[in-house]
Amino acid sequence: MNASSPNEDNKRLAIIPARSGSSRIKNKNVVDFHGKPLLSYPLSAARESGLFDTIHVSTDSDEYVEIVRKLGFGVDFLRKTELGENSTGIADVIRWVVREYERRGKIFDEVCLIMATAPLLEAGDIVQARSLFEAHGSSTPVLAVATFSAPIERSLVIGADGILRPVYPDKFHMHSQNLLTAYHDAGSLFYIGRNQLIAEEVPVYTEFVPLVLPRHKVIDIDEPEDLAVAEVLYLGREAQRAARNEQ
Numbered sequence: 001m002n003a004s005s006p007n008e009d010n011k012r013l014a015i016i017p018a019r020s021g022s023s024r025i026k027n028k029n030v031v032d033f034h035g036k037p038l039l040s041y042p043l044s045a046a047r048e049s050g051l052f053d054t055i056h057v058s059t060d061s062d063e064y065v066e067i068v069r070k071l072g073f074g075v076d077f078l079r080k081t082e083l084g085e086n087s088t089g090i091a092d093v094i095r096w097v098v099r100e101y102e103r104r105g106k107i108f109d110e111v112c113l114i115m116a117t118a119p120l121l122e123a124g125d126i127v128q129a130r131s132l133f134e135a136h137g138s139s140t141p142v143l144a145v146a147t148f149s150a151p152i153e154r155s156l157v158i159g160a161d162g163i164l165r166p167v168y169p170d171k172f173h174m175h176s177q178n179l180l181t182a183y184h185d186a187g188s189l190f191y192i193g194r195n196q197l198i199a200e201e202v203p204v205y206t207e208f209v210p211l212v213l214p215r216h217k218v219i220d221i222d223e224p225e226d227l228a229v230a231e232v233l234y235l236g237r238e239a240q241r242a243a244r245n246e247q
Contacts, residue, residue, distance in 0.1 A: 012130075013101070013108035014052040015094050016042055018068075018116040019079065020061035024223055029059075029116040030067050031227070034234060038221075040071050041119035042188075046112075047073075048123035051130055053108070057116075058097050076104075090190075095197055110138070111192050117221040118188035119230060120237070121213075129191045129211045136209045142191040143208035145183040146218040152182045186213050187220035 018039050022028035030037040039057065046055050057068045058079050065075045077100060083093055094113050101108065110133070112126065121144075129142045136142075153171040156164050166172040171179065189211065216237065219230045 011053045011106075011108045012051050012110045012112065013098070014046040014055045014112045014114055014126075015097050016046070016055070016057045016114050016116050017090060017093050018057050018059045018061075018064055019083075020059065020064055025221070025227060028221065028227075030064060033119055033227075034231065037067055037071070038119055039068075039116035042114045042116060042121055043068075043071060043073055045121050045123045045126060046114055049126040049130075050123075051126060052112070054101075054106070056097060056101075058093055076101075091197075098194060098197060107194070109194055111194060111197055113190040113192075115188050118186075120217040120219065120233060121188045122217070125211065125213060125217070126189065129189055132209045132211055133191050133193075138193050139196075140207060140209050141193075141196060142189075142211050144186040144189040144211045144213050144218075145208075146186045146213050146215050148182050148184060149215060151176050151179040153179050183210065183212070186211075186218045188213070188218065 016039060018029040020027065020029075025031060029039050032038075033041065043055065043057070046052060054076075055073060057064070057073065057075050059065060059068070059075065060079045060081060060083070062078075065078070068075055079093065080096070083096060090113065094111060098108065098111060110130070112129070114121065114126070125144070129144065133140075133142045153168045153174065155167040157167055158164050191211075216233055219226055219233060221227050221230055
């Protein structure tokens with residue numbers, strides 16, 4: 001799928017990984033989400049951003065290819081089978097996609113990974129990620145993050161004896177204003193330059209430019225409960241928009 005054409009000297013690729021082997025939620029990436037396949041939402045956001053020469057769904061499933069095509073997007077090639085395992089790292093998938101495109105004569109300067117399970121991500125968030133990447137010299141990857149809903153020093157674990165205990169007992173009773181604000185991966189977006197992506201066979205990124213998303217846009221969908229929470233957040237956002245339009 002070709003979106004609005006960016007500068008030919010700075011080609012950009014969006015990758016939406018969507019393997020078919022999810023176990024906790026069957027066919028998670030294409031599960032019905034308010035009348036449309038789940039991955040249709042980040043696909044639409046990528047297209048609406050107007051940033052990308054190519055939007056590619058990386059899948060190992062012919063069934064998913066047909067769903068994607070019905071949504072008005074293309075799949076240039078299937079993911080090789082060995083990249084569909086649970087143990088496969090996402091960096092390995094996006095690197096393979098980039099190199100497969102290069103083998104086919106298409107070279108991209110920038111790559112944006114957008115998760116298929118990010119229905120709350122919006123086009124403006126993607127545009128902001130790209131702006132942050134450029135503002136930092138296009139040299140440091142951008143990672144979408146969100147703040148924890150409570151200080152991580154308040155973490156608790158249940159031991160083998162069934163008793164709940166604090167992970168950080170020396171900080172558990174400290175006032176929250178005396179604790180650092182911590183962030184977690186939003187599970188939605190990762191923006192990187194091609195050269196950074198393929199420079200190392202197994203890159204280990206320890207520094208990122210943060211795209212801080214509000215928590216109402218962030219949900220990591222792994223369990224049926226996560227999907228239910230995402231639906232509530234989506235409905236709440238749509239209700240707010242409808243109320244504003246009526247004013």
